[in-house]
Amino acid sequence: DAKTTQPNSMESNEEEPVHLPCNHSTISGTDYIHWYRQLPSQGPEYVIHGLTSNVNNRMASLAIAEDRKSSTLILHRATLRDAAVYYCILRAGGTSYGKLTFGQGTILTVHP
Amino acid sequence: NAGVMQNPRHLVRRRGQEARLRCSPMKGHSHVYWYRQLPEEGLKFMVYLQKENIIDESGMPKERFSAEFPKEGPSILRIQQVVRGDSAAYFCASSPDGRLTGELFFGEGSRLTVL
Numbered sequence: 140d141a142k143t144t145q146p147n148s149m150e151s152n153e154e155e156p157v158h159l160p161c162n163h164s165t166i167s168g169t170d171y172i173h174w175y176r177q178l179p180s181q182g183p184e185y186v187i188h189g190l191t192s193n194v195n196n197r198m199a200s201l202a203i204a205e206d207r208k209s210s211t212l213i214l215h216r217a218t219l220r221d222a223a224v225y226y227c228i229l230r231a232g233g234t235s236y237g238k239l240t241f242g243q244g245t246i247l248t249v250h251p
Numbered sequence: 252n253a254g255v256m257q258n259p260r261h262l263v264r265r266r267g268q269e270a271r272l273r274c275s276p277m278k279g280h281s282h283v284y285w286y287r288q289l290p291e292e293g294l295k296f297m298v299y300l301q302k303e304n305i306i307d308e309s310g311m312p313k314e315r316f317s318a319e320f321p322k323e324g325p326s327i328l329r330i331q332q333v334v335r336g337d338s339a340a341y342f343c344a345s346s347p348d349g350r351l352t353g354e355l356f357f358g359e360g361s362r363l364t365v366l
Contacts, residue, residue, distance in 0.1 A: 175355075182255075182342045182357030183294065226293070237284040237346055237355045238307060241293040 143227045148246040151217045159212040159245055161227030166207050169232030173239065174201065174212050176223040183226070183241075186212065190232075222249045253278065255345050255358035256325075263364045270330040270337070272361040276345030282306075283326040284355065285318060288340045300326055333365045 144162040151157040163172070174186040187194055187201045189210075194201040200213040214221055224244040256275040264270050276283050285297040299307040300320035311318065315333075320326040330337055340362045344355040 180359075182344075182359050183355075184357065185354030188353055237282070237344055238296045238299060238310075239294075239355070240296070241286075243293055 143229060143242055145225070145227050145242065145245045147243065148248065150248045150250065151214075152250050153219060154216050157214040157217045157221070157247065157249075159214070159225050159227075159247065160209065161211070162209045163227070163229055164208045166229060167231070168207075170229045171232060172201065172203060172210050173228040173230055174199070175226045175228065175239075175241075176221075177226070177244070178220075178223045186225070188230075217247075217249045219249050219251060222247055255343055255356050257341075257343050257358035257361050259361060260359065261362050261364070263366065264333045265366050266334055267332050270333050270363055272328040272330075272341050272343075272363070273325040274328070274343030274345075274358060275325040276343075277347075277356050280345035280347050280356070282346045282348060283320050284344045284346075285326075285328050286342045286344065286357075288342065288360075290339070294342060297328075330363070333363070335365050338363055338365045 171188055171190050173188040175183040176186050177183045187196055187199050189201045189203055202211045224246050226241050226244040228239050255277055258273050262270055281302050283300045286294040287297055288294045297310040298318045303322050315331045317329045340360045342357050342360045344357045346355055
């Protein structure tokens with residue numbers, strides 16, 4: 140599986156935007172980019188996913204570089220509830236099941 | 252609409268005992284995946300099951316661990332003769348079919364402590 144690299148931790152203030160980067164220089168043309176987050180003592184929660192184009196949903200936006208070697212998860216207005224570990228995951232397009240490879244992720248701290 | 256339900260949420264076992272963890276997928280989901288999260292580590296895929304079938308068990312330890320998803324009832328992850336290294340959080344996820352539609356739905360996990 141192609142590897143992703145994320146900063147170990149990031150900090151933000153409440154109600155400010157947060158940009159969480161992810162590098163995936165060995166991504167292949169059919170790899171999807173998925174983001175999950177895990178709040179303390181809970182299971183992972185889906186955030187967003189994309190292939191080539193930028194994506195928006197009610198939780199976040201995903202900005203994908205033109206060469207697809209990096210992407211950024213954007214939380215438009217951080218809240219205290221957004222404090223979590225954020226995982227950037229590549230999933231091969233040919234796979235047909237939920238065999239995701241979680242890395243260490245980025246620990247996001249949100250200050251009031 | 253209930254999400255993925257796991258029980259027990261917390262389980263304490265002594266070395267050598269058996270642990271059984273249950274997972275009821277979301278309504279309408281027939282694909283179940285088990286993950287393990289060791290302390291201070293990321294989640295690791297263990298096994299993928301469809302009703303009455305094991306599709307991929309490449310992440311399962313070769314001994315003591317088994318999983319099933321019967322035609323009726325929850326999926327069960329069974330750990331025989333537990334050891335301290337089995338202490339971890341075990342998460343179950345489900346999806347409606349074998350192709351990822353975009354998201355896996357995870358339960359809140361079962362935390363196993365082996366004394």
